[in-house]
Amino acid sequence: METALELFHKFYDPIKPVVFDKNEWxxxxxxxxxxxxxxYIYAKHRIMRLSEGLALILFNVYLTSLLEFILATRPVDLYDTIDRDSGELFDFPLELVSYPVAMYIAMHFFLSWKIKKRYxxxxxxxxxxxxxxxxxxxxxLFTYKSWNLMLSFLFYIGVLTLNVNMISWIHHKVAANGGSKNVK
Known part of the structure; x- marks a missing residue:
């Protein structure tokens, strides 16, 4: 029978950072x-309702996890993140916090600036x-294999297009159902 410490190492060792260095920091x-x-944005300059923000973040957690799995693992395997080719512990904060919350911030500016989606x-x-x-x-943070910044640009165009269309639709539905557009 395995001890708790052995079970911990069985789970942790394959995902721990190879070296805790600049990319983990x-x-x-x-x-x-x-x-x-x-x-800060939510507390001081709220444009979205809490439900809109949560829907946006959850959508992007799903989208990030799915696309990272497809693009960064076999058989596609276009790039590696951080130190390993199969994922590591510090991929979780990127996928679950940084990427989705960055889209929340971007969509805040989209709603605030009121400019055309394509622009x-x-x-x-x-x-x-x-x-x-x-x-x-x-x-x-990345090791490109068959990936480059031009592919990232096209990727971001797709992800941003999905996000601006989703937040526009949700924001419109909330406003149509009696929710305030500018929530204070």
């Missing part, structure tokens, strides 16, 4: 900054590419 910083920014998507996609490049260049 970057994940902690990114998660802290995105979460802190989202809390917003074409404005934000390069910003996300620049942030990815910083993570790639300075923090080694």
């Amino acid at each position: 970057a994940v902690i910083a990114i998660a802290t900054i995105t979460e802190g920014s989202a809390i 917003f998507v074409l404005l934000v996609a390069p910003v996300l590419c620049a942030l990815e490049w910083i993570c790639l260049r300075y923090f080694s």
Whole structure:
């Protein structure tokens, strides 16, 4: 019979960081900054109702997990994140916090600025590419195999398009059902 410690190591060892270095610190910083920014936006400049924000975040948790699984694992295997080719512990904060909350922040600006969907998507996609490049260049969060920043740009256009259409639809439905557009 295995002890609790042996069971822990059986689960933890395959996903633990190879070395705790700059990329793990970057994940902690990114998660802290995105979460802190989202809390500030929600508390001080609320545009979305709580239900809208939660729907958006849950949608992006699902989308991120699904797309990371498809694109970063075999048979497609276009890139690796952090230190391993099969995922590691610090992929969870990226997939469950940083990416979904970054989309929440982006959709907050989309609703605040009230610009056309296509212009917003074409404005934000390069910003996300620049942030990815910083993570790639300075923090080694990704190892590209058959991936590049042009594919990221196209990917972000698709993800942003899904998000602006979803939040527009939800926001419209909430407003039509008596919810306030500008929730204070």
